[in-house]
Amino acid sequence: MRRKFLIVTLIVALVMTLSPFSYGTSIKKQKKELKEVQSQKDDISGELDAMKKKIDKLQGELDKLNDSVSKKAKQIRVAEKELDKTKIQIEDRRDGLNKRLRAMYKSGSIGYLDVVLGSNSIEELVTNVDLVQKIFNNDQTILTDLKAQKTEIEEQESKLRVEKTKLDEKQAEKVAKQEELSAEEAKLQARYDELEEQETKLIEAIEEAMANNNVVYKGGPWAFPLGNASYTQTEHFMAQRSYEKHPGIDLACPTGTPIYAAYGGEVVISGTYYGYGYAVMINHGNGLFSLYGHCSSLDVSVGQKVKKGQLIAKVGSTGFSTGPHLHYEMRQGSTPIDMKPYIGIN
Numbered sequence: 058m059r060r061k062f063l064i065v066t067l068i069v070a071l072v073m074t075l076s077p078f079s080y081g082t083s084i085k086k087q088k089k090e091l092k093e094v095q096s097q098k099d100d101i102s103g104e105l106d107a108m109k110k111k112i113d114k115l116q117g118e119l120d121k122l123n124d125s126v127s128k129k130a131k132q133i134r135v136a137e138k139e140l141d142k143t144k145i146q147i148e149d150r151r152d153g154l155n156k157r158l159r160a161m162y163k164s165g166s167i168g169y170l171d172v173v174l175g176s177n178s179i180e181e182l183v184t185n186v187d188l189v190q191k192i193f194n195n196d197q198t199i200l201t202d203l204k205a206q207k208t209e210i211e212e213q214e215s216k217l218r219v220e221k222t223k224l225d226e227k228q229a230e231k232v233a234k235q236e237e238l239s240a241e242e243a244k245l246q247a248r249y250d251e252l253e254e255q256e257t258k259l260i261e262a263i264e265e266a267m268a269n270n271n272v273v274y275k276g277g278p279w280a281f282p283l284g285n286a287s288y289t290q291t292e293h294f295m296a297q298r299s300y301e302k303h304p305g306i307d308l309a310c311p312t313g314t315p316i317y318a319a320y321g322g323e324v325v326i327s328g329t330y331y332g333y334g335y336a337v338m339i340n341h342g343n344g345l346f347s348l349y350g351h352c353s354s355l356d357v358s359v360g361q362k363v364k365k366g367q368l369i370a371k372v373g374s375t376g377f378s379t380g381p382h383l384h385y386e387m388r389q390g391s392t393p394i395d396m397k398p399y400i401g402i403n
């Protein structure tokens with residue numbers, strides 16, 4: 058996780074710039090607390106991810122529902138158009154019927170009177186009246202059919218409206234649920250931020266506690282970090298490199314060669330440390346530190362008290378390294394210093 062990496066980097070950066078060091082029980086406690094806070098943060102982060110997924114899923118459902126609603130609205134519009142068309146047809150038909158009736162009675166051309174007076178026999182009269190009746194009946198039938206059609210369309214339209222209302226309700230429900238989840242998400246985010254703040258405070262507390270150094274440097278002879286093992290010095294202290302001066306010495310020797318504490322003190326770093334790869338840093342007190350870089354394995358842990366000549370790690374080529382060697386470095390505070398007065402070479 059990137060966040061974890063950031064935190065580790067932060068702690069390492071803190072440790073690097075800090076001087077002098079001290080690891081009391083309070084630091085151990087605070088570190089434990091920090092771990093708990095970080096694990097809680099991880100949990101919350103997981104919950105937040107799950108919540109985001111839920112919200113996304115809901116959004117997908119909502120999108121589908123929106124589609125359905127607009128489809129329904131379109132269907133309603135189509136029904137409305139049909140209804141208008143039918144209404145016009147009914148009006149037309151009614152107009153036609155009225156016109157015909159008016160024409161028949163006004164002009165008298167094919168009116169009842171004509172039918173009656175124009176009929177030469179009683180049989181013809183009956184036939185003619187029947188014919189006029191049929192025309193009326195036909196008009197009436199069409200009108201009735203159109204009216205039925207109109208009713209049907211109206212029913213269909215109202216059904217569609219009911220369906221749309223249901224969809225609208227469902228949509229509103231989903232929107233409400235989404236808002237609820239968003240609120241929950243915001244709460245989780247707030248909890249996460251709170252934990253982060255707590256984490257920062259703990260890191261600061263650890264930093265402060267570490268500043269209360271209780272390791273005292275007593276002077277006297279130092280041990281050579283490789284003991285009696287044979288080595289080739291491949292780099293000197295403060296040798297100019299492309300970007301910077303080399304802050305330590307490089308002693309090439311086979312992977313696995315034991316590395317010993319050059320002096321007694323307390324381990325403040327035992328783990329991956331920037332380009333140093335696997336590294337051990339020992340606080341010797343009075344702001345004096347020794348650093349052993351590019352190890353293949355580590356034999357001590359942070360907070361451990363070590364004695365001069367005690368095995369602490371083994372030579373390797375981890376970090377920014379081109380081959381197995383021990384990078385040995387000493388610092389006064391955070392400033393690299395010449396190791397010659399201590400171990401005889403630089």
Ligand SMILES: [Zn+2]
Nearest residue numbers: 305306307384
């Ligand atoms: Zn080096």
